[in-house]
Amino acid sequence: MTRIMLAPMEGITNFIFRRTYLKHFEGVDESFTPFITANQTHSFKKKEKLELSPYDETRIPQLLTNDAQAFIWALKAIKDMGYKEVNLNLGCPSPTVTSRGRGAGMLADKEKLRAFFDETFSAADLPDVSVKSRAGTEDPAEAGQLAAVYAAYPFKRIILHPRLLKDLYKGSVRTDCFRKFYELIPHDRLVFNGDINTLEDAQNVEKLFPGLYGIMLGRGILRDPFLPEKIKGIGTSDDKRIADFLDDLWDDYEExxxxxxxxxxKMKEIWSYLYTYFPDGDRILKDIRKSQTKAAYRAAIGALR
Ligand SMILES: Cc1cc2nc3c(=O)[nH]c(=O)nc-3n(C[C@H](O)[C@H](O)[C@H](O)COP(=O)(O)O)c2cc1C
Incomplete structure (x- = not known):
């Protein structure tokens, strides 16, 4: 059966969203924290500690850094909390991140990337390390070069979002870039991420790339919270379950x-994806965007009950 991972989405899939979503819906096997910055202070902020504790074996912490010593420190600190696997963000396309040579900005210079991995993997007592990467920065031909780099190191898992940095989130995913990774990396270490929005999309990935470790779903889950259940053929899609989830989410955020x-x-941000699920979603979203109070918000989503 396909393993399903909930993608990290900074600002959205924080610990509050994850625990509430995972309480209301089945189907997700592993979830990721949004990126936590590993910097030279060798300490985590209060908000980052909330993402990491209490320990949960189905959660994989994600780090953002281009400093190998800070990375090693954070890997070990997280291992000490009980985690077996930690993920490195090599996919974030945001200019504030890439201009500092982090996230997808690290993919530009393959030699520097190798040096970072050489230094990292020379450390003893690391947890398993996985990466979440784009396929390159500017040119689809980078996919083969990057796959060769990743294949040379003991990554537990390689999650590929087959777009380039320059693509941001535009255009179709580049399945030809994923194919390069599929040719060079053992399939049970590979995960496909990007634009899986329906059961058919998931089946298409399975047909194109059989035998993957799993698939990672991001915006697809925000657009249809039942998507993991649909892919696994479990559960019933009842609007009331969405309403109950949203009520709980409100209460949890309020605390x-x-x-x-x-x-x-926060609720408006989620609704900017979720509205497409409902036939009259445009109207619901318009009312939600206008709402300034909890009472107005509740009136706007009243039709779900
Ligand atoms: C609002 C938002 C925040 C994101 N934050 C992160 C992040 O913290 N770490 C990361 O690796 N990817 C992040 N991503 C990328 C997603 O994890 C995922 O790779 C991307 O949305 C493509 O998958 P999808 O089409 O299933 O959404 C973010 C994406 C969005 C839309």
Missing amino acids: YLSGEKDVLY
């Missing part, structure tokens, strides 16, 4: 955020 406005902001 951590400072006021109704902040909670509303």
